[in-house]
Amino acid sequence: MFTFLKNKEGSIALPFLAVLLLFTITTLYFIDDYQHKQFVIKQATDAYLADILEEKCRNYALEMEDNTSKIIDYNIGTVKLEKSKYGTYVTIFIDLNTGFKRQVFVKIK
Numbered sequence: 001m002f003t004f005l006k007n008k009e010g011s012i013a014l015p016f017l018a019v020l021l022l023f024t025i026t027t028l029y030f031i032d033d034y035q036h037k038q039f040v041i042k043q044a045t046d047a048y049l050a051d052i053l054e055e056k057c058r059n060y061a062l063e064m065e066d067n068t069s070k071i072i073d074y075n076i077g078t079v080k081l082e083k084s085k086y087g088t089y090v091t092i093f094i095d096l097n098t099g100f101k102r103q104v105f106v107k108i109k
Contacts, residue, residue: 046100053079053094054104061090061106 057072057079064070066087072079077096084090087108094102 042098043100046096046098049076049096050094050100050102053077054092054102057081057092058090058106061092061108064090 053074053076060070060072061081061083064081064083066083067085069080069082072081077094077098077100080093080095082091082093090106090108092102092104092106094100094104
C-alpha cells in the first residue's frame with residue numbers, strides 16, 4: 001500500500017523545491033526592503049533641499065513689496081514667493097526638479 005515510503009529513489013525534488021522557494025522569498029524580501037530604503041532616502045533628501053531653499057528665500061520675502069510675487073530659479077528647482085496684500089504673510093511654493101513640491105506660509109515679523 002505505501003510502497004513510496006520504501007522506494008527512496010528520486011526524493012530530492014521536494015527538498016530542492018523547498019530550498020528554492022525559501023531562496024526566492026528571501027530575495028524578494030531584500031529587493032523590496034532595498035527599494036523602500038531608497039524611497040525614504042530620496043524623500044528625506046528632497047525635504048532637506050526644500051528646507052534649504054525655504055531659508056534662502058526668506059530674505060527675498062522681506063525685500064518684496066506688498067501684494068507681489070516673485071519667481072526664483074535654482075539648478076535644483078523653482079521657488080515662487082507671493083506676498084499678501086498687507087505684507088504680513090508670504091506664501092512660498094517650492095517645486096524641485098525631482099517632482100517634490102511644498103507650500104509654506106510664513107508670517108513676516
